[in-house]
Structures are given as C-alpha cells and as structure tokens.
Amino acid sequence: MLNRLMATLLLSWSLTGCAGNTNTNTNTNSGLADAYAGQFLIGTAVKSSTLMSALPDNNAPECREFNAFTAENAMKWQHVQPQPGAYSFVMADQLIQLAQRCDGQVIGHTLVWHQQTPAWVFEDDAGQAVSREVLLSRLREHIFTLVGRYKGQVRGWDVVNEALNDDGTLRDTPWRRIIGDDYIEYAFKYARQADPSAQLYYNDYNLYKAQKVAGAVRLVKQLARQDIHVDAVGMQGHYSLDYPALSDVEQSIIRLIEAGTNVAITELDVTVLPLPDNAHTGADITQNFTAHPVYDPYVEGLPPARQQLLADKYAALFSLFLNYAEHINRVTLWGTTDGDSWRNNWPIRGRTDYPLLLDRKGNPKAAYHGVVGLVNAAH
Numbered sequence: 374m375l376n377r378l379m380a381t382l383l384l385s386w387s388l389t390g391c392a393g394n395t396n397t398n399t400n401t402n403s404g405l406a407d408a409y410a411g412q413f414l415i416g417t418a419v420k421s422s423t424l425m426s427a428l429p430d431n432n433a434p435e436c437r438e439f440n441a442f443t444a445e446n447a448m449k450w451q452h453v454q455p456q457p458g459a460y461s462f463v464m465a466d467q468l469i470q471l472a473q474r475c476d477g478q479v480i481g482h483t484l485v486w487h488q489q490t491p492a493w494v495f496e497d498d499a500g501q502a503v504s505r506e507v508l509l510s511r512l513r514e515h516i517f518t519l520v521g522r523y524k525g526q527v528r529g530w531d532v533v534n535e536a537l538n539d540d541g542t543l544r545d546t547p548w549r550r551i552i553g554d555d556y557i558e559y560a561f562k563y564a565r566q567a568d569p570s571a572q573l574y575y576n577d578y579n580l581y582k583a584q585k586v587a588g589a590v591r592l593v594k595q596l597a598r599q600d601i602h603v604d605a606v607g608m609q610g611h612y613s614l615d616y617p618a619l620s621d622v623e624q625s626i627i628r629l630i631e632a633g634t635n636v637a638i639t640e641l642d643v644t645v646l647p648l649p650d651n652a653h654t655g656a657d658i659t660q661n662f663t664a665h666p667v668y669d670p671y672v673e674g675l676p677p678a679r680q681q682l683l684a685d686k687y688a689a690l691f692s693l694f695l696n697y698a699e700h701i702n703r704v705t706l707w708g709t710t711d712g713d714s715w716r717n718n719w720p721i722r723g724r725t726d727y728p729l730l731l732d733r734k735g736n737p738k739a740a741y742h743g744v745v746g747l748v749n750a751a752h
C-alpha cells in the first residue's frame with residue numbers, strides 16, 4: 374500500500390512538477406474509490422460548510438478518496454425551498470461542481486422526508502393542514518424544480534427517506550396523514566417524470582432489522598405493481614462496534630435482492646462510543662441525551678485496541694459488501710473525516726467520536742488500510 378502511494382505521489386510529481394504542468398484538474402486516482410473501481414462506487418457526504426467555501430481541490434480527501442458525492446444537508450427541502458417558491462441552489466450547484474472536479478457521481482438526498490421540511494409545506498395561510506390535492510401539487514412542484522434543474526447530472530435520488538417504523542409499518546408523518554399511504558408512489562412517479570434517466574432509491578436506517586427490511590420489501594413490490602422500479606434500497610448503515618450482527622446485514626441484503634432491487638449502503642459510519650442504555654440504534658435525530666464524561670471516553674484519542682476493533686468491523690462489513698458487489702452499486706461514508714461526522718453530536722452533543730475511515734486531519738486510519746487491503750489482496 375505504502376509502495377503504491379509512493380509510486381502515485383512520484384508519478385503525480387513528475388507529471389505536475391517536472392513537466393511544469395500547472396493543470397490542477399488531474400485526479401491522482403490513488404484512493405479508496407480507485408481501489409474499489411469495478412466493485413462499487415465509494416461515496417462521501419459533503420457538509421454544507423464545504424459547499425459554502427472554496428471547493429476542495431484535487432488533492433483534498435474528497436477528490437482523492439471518493440467518486441460519489443451526497444450533500445449531507447444541502448439538498449434537503451429546508452435548504453432548497455425554505456419559503457414557498459423561494460428556491461436556493463447555491464450549495465446544490467456547488468455539489469455538482471465538486472463532483473465534476475473529482476470525476477464523480479452526484480447522489481441527490483432527499484426529496485421527501487418528515488424531517489427538515491419547513492412547516493409551511495403542510496399548512497395553509499391560516500396555519501391549517503392543506504388538502505391532499507394542495508400537498509400533492511407542492512410535492513410535484515418541488516420535485517420537478519429540483520430534479521428538473523439537475524436532470525442528467527444526478528445519478529440517482531433518495532426519493533423517499535425514512536418512511537418506515539422499525540416494525541416495518543408506515544411511519545406516521547404529515548405526508549402520510551395529509552396525502553395518504555400513496556404519497557410514496559406519487560413521489561416516485563414525479564421523480565421518474567422529472568428525470569427519466571435518474572436512478573430512484575428508497576432510503577432508511579435500521580434496515581438490518583428483519584421486520585423493517587420486510588417493510589422495505591413490501592414497498593418495493595407495491596411500487597413494482599404500479600410499474601415503478603426502485604433501482605436500489607439505501608441501507609443507511611449508522612452502525613456501532615456492538616451492532617448490528619453481520620449476519621443480519623447479510624440477510625437484509627439478500628431479502629432486498631430477492632425483491633428485485635439493488636442495494637446501496639448510503640450513510641455508513643461506525644460509532645466507537647458507548648450509548649446510554651435506553652438509547653435506540655438507528656438515526657432518529659429527535660433522540661437527545663444529556664452529556665456525561667462516561668459517554669465520552671476518548672477525547673484524548675482512540676486507544677489502539679479500540680482502533681483495531683473499528684478496523685475489524687469495517688473489514689468485516691466491506692468483505693460482506695464485496696460478496697454482493699454485483700448488486701451493491703455504492704457504499705457512501707456519512708462524512709469525510711472523523712471531525713465532520715454527525716455522530717460527534719448524536720445522540721449526545723459535543724462528543725469525540727471516530728466513526729469514519731479518515732482521521733480528523735484527513736489521514737487514513739487503520740480501518741482505511743484494512744478496507745483497501747481487501748481489494749488489493751484480491752487483485
């Protein structure tokens with residue numbers, strides 16, 4: 374690995390330094406995504422502050438390591454259309470630019486979610502719930518405007534996010550209460566019409582749980598009966614050293630493939646921190662616990678033994694994903710470096726977590742080397 378890195382560094386130096394070539398638009402292709410070429414895309418979530426400043430250059434971790442880019446927040450309804458008809462595409466446009474610069478794909482996240490959607494979407498001027506027809510027309514307009522703007526530039530959209538409860542039933546949300554269960558069908562139809570070439574995904578957390586994945590399978594089949602093909606179900610992958618069991622993740626991947634859809638791992642991270650006993654797994658952002666040092670033990674750094682456990686967990690997960698690479702189109706890490714990760718703030722704010730493959734300085738961790746080693750060993 375070290376030799377390979379050195380060789381790439383020398384090559385890029387000889388191309389840019391020696392020949393006096395000042396073109397900065399050469400992706401050195403020496404990172405994770407390059408290692409996994411031919412298996413699946415390797416993505417990252419790009420935070421809004423990155424999209425609001427000068428974009429990372431080709432040697433920055435974003436370009437070096439990844440070839441699929443999801444906006445961590447910038448394409449959510451509250452950012453794109455905070456007020457009726459007042460659209461803002463500044464950050465979303467930047468995401469497209471970044472992907473172009475890094476020779477990567479753009480993933481759209483997300484069109485329909487019960488979180489991060491402004492209250493006005495569901496209300497009339499008097500603050501009363503709007504009718505089914507009004508909400509459907511707002512949904513259609515939003516999807517046509519957003520998806521339409523990036524037609525041909527976004528590889529796929531998380532059309533609906535987190536519509537299921539852990540028991541596989543449909544979650545009670547304003548979308549469902551006002552429109553009815555078929556809001557999901559309408560969202561997919563509108564997205565398909567707005568960009569017939571984009572892939573369409575259903576995205577959720579805790580899909581390693583049997584009942585929940587059964588709910589996703591029901592959704593996929595129900596949509597298929599309406600002639601709507603779900604190109605992939607996104608298993609978010611907000612995991613921990615202690616959960617989930619690999620066999621549960623594998624069973625869920627198999628269930629989804631059997632249902633006739635592909636799988637994307639869309640928001641992978643592995644927390645190394647202890648959770649309060651009564652905390653749930655998953656990613657319900659309404660959960661919040663009071664900080665206490667006992668839940669934040671690695672402020673000064675992650676002990677080597679724990680670092681190794683993280684590396685083992687990542688290696689086990691990626692080995693599994695490689696076994697199903699034919700049906701897995703992408704593995705996206707939810708963030709770029711440990712310092713970026715939302716897990717530092719959930720479900721307890723202000724902790725020091727180490728859930729990703731690059732450390733706070735953007736350097737590869739033991740887990741990174743293990744993940745790259747899996748494919749290098751196979752070549």
Ligand code: 9MR
Nearest residue numbers: 445446449488489534609640656658715
């Ligand atoms: O990582 C995101 C965090 O910065 C936001 O505050 C939060 C609310 O918008 O959303 C986080 O991302 C979520 C993603 O959009 C959907 N799945 C769960 C993710 C983690 O909460």
